[in-house]
Amino acid sequence: MDAELEHFKTAINLTEYMAFEGYVIDRHESCKNSIVMRHKASDDKLIVTRDRDQHWVYFSVRDESDNGSIIDFIQHRQGSSLGHVRCHLRQWMGNVPMTHYVSDVQPITKDIAAVVQALNKMPITATSPYLIKARLLSPATLGHPRFFGRIRQDTYANAVFPHFDQSGVTGYEIKNRKFTGFSSAGTKSLWVSHCKKSDKGLVIAESAIDALSHFECRPSEDRRYLSTGGKLNPNQKSLIQAAIKKMPKGALLIAAYDNDKEGEGYYQQLKELNEGWCSISWDKPPVHDMDWNEMLQSVKSIGQLP
Template sequence: MQQPREPELNFNQVKKDINLVDLVLTLGYQHNRAKSGSDIEKGKFHTFDYKGKPGLDQVIIYKNPAGDYLYFNRADDRDKGSVIDFLKHRIENPRIDGVVATPGKNIWASVIENAKRFLNLPAAERSTSHQLQQRIEPLQRGDTYVPDFLRKTTPLTDTAYLMHRGLSPETLASPLFTGRILNHVHTGQTKEGRPYKFVNTAFPQVYQDSIVGLEIKANGFKGQAADSLNSSALWLSNTNSKTTTLVVAESAIDALSHYQLKQPTNALYASTSGQVTDNKVTELKRLVENNNLKTVKLALDNNLEGHLFDTRLIVGLARPATPMGIVRTLPGLITVAIHSVQDEPVSRLHREAKAYNQQVLESYRKVAGPEAVPGPTLDIELIKASKVGDHSYQFHVPKRLETLAAFNQSLINAFPMVARVELEKSKANDWNDQLKEQLKEKSQAVGQEPTTAPEQEPRPRRGPRL
């Protein structure tokens, strides 16, 4: 006798039969009560960490006005939606146990197979969450998710740290920076049980128009707020009707210092928070395109790392017709690959590289003597070029400050960019150092002690995240 066929499972049935909260709990996610909802007992957004570790995976579940359970992932704006999306994304991006691709089947069939596996689990192996579900209230119009770190921020009133860094009240009061600098209040208890309270300075980090993190600074300390997504985010100033130029600095303090020194009227400031990633470059390009900006000023630190950041940003800002990138990084050398169907830009870059090499050679012979034969000592200081395929070239650039500065300018001269790109370096290591030196000189000129003597930018220190 033929066995009756199991009813076909479709997406609508999956959404009806599988509760998203039950599914994530069964898969090993843990409810992070401290970060869920407007208070611990009752709230609208509930955080779940895989195996209790947000670094492995984290989803935030809520109920829409129709009563459907949906989720999103702060670390990936594509990872959001229904239980179908949850399964699909984790099949395509494996990172948890219990959700896997089904051999020989496409992604949609794999979603159904994973749903079946969950529905066929014995009741004892499935987690249920009736009480938790009752506490998750449906969203109403205007409800938005507020990260835990933002609940600890207040409008900027304590400016002691910023003043200590040489920034003036006029700079901080500029409409460019309204709402872009906050105070972050950190409270706790000492080992002896005494309460304490720190008011730090916080710079919101923005990704696709949403605040996704905080860069926190105080005298002797800098770090990121817990759960910050710094790898994709930028600190940004406001714009105005005159904005035509994007100024990119390594830190918000440097951006503010640059403004105080230069007083531009047409600038949008961006800080990379000390690192330049592919995601940050993409965000900068999006800013240029969305705001129809005409010029990008790279005002990163005047040191080796700052010049390397320049290179990374320049290759990222090249027009799509001439893709380029850093394909190799060694302790003393970087390799930049360029694909160009037009010969002239490559020829120009090659000519300017040869001109730089000639300057290096002449400088070498001034010391070594005109008859000196170039050897390995000189060879490693020269920019070298090679053709590696049809319309494909590589330039090998020594990691020296003056070499990178020359090569970066030559890249800008030779190739079209998404906007006009300019290099602007401070006279000191960074713009805040230059501001401090200027304040010191002014004070000495009038025979006064400097009113501000900010210390050097502290290195990030390990410890509890705020």
């Protein structure tokens, strides 16, 4: 292995180099383990991360053959020889300070890299046919800034909901009529909305669709939303506790669970995880066995909240 090339791959911050080449960070779509970079003068969209060997690596959302290290990035765009790349990077290292880049990203595994790559090829949507026609969610809700980038659509017109932990993307839920799936290479963590420092409430639902439905039935501009995608696993419990502790002490914690025995069980779990940090309530739909999306559909059929 060439020690100098290896040094380039690990020592040069690829987001910094891309900033030098005219790329800017899309902060709405980026997270701790994957940075979305867009070129100012073209539609080039790249995802930057670090692999388990600490190499800075990238892949293109537009071109599957365009991926690799900083060496590949330069050669793909300039057609340069390896010798030219060496000379260029020797001169560049440390001599071009930039401001619009990230200092570091969390390393990700090969499987999660595939998840991130697949997810970033899916367009963000506010017009999902399934969510609008079958679930009666409005485009205004799906396109609300609180949920920007948290709802995507794959090539089969499935609604896709990315999951995150403290490091970034871990996988994604897939929903459509009579179908629920999860990315095979991913891990279930939490679907989360965007957060604001001024938020006074946290809404937790069993599904992303229920969380969105609760927002539409109970509009609020100072609440953040998350869902577990079903039954809690041990990792999700710690993530929920961390999300609760990020709220101001005494803030409102709303359990938007189904009005049934299972929903009551989830509520009791949430009370234990809360540990008295927030003021907690179970905001259940008024009809037994109803969930929040069924509530939304009922509201739209009669034209008012009960």
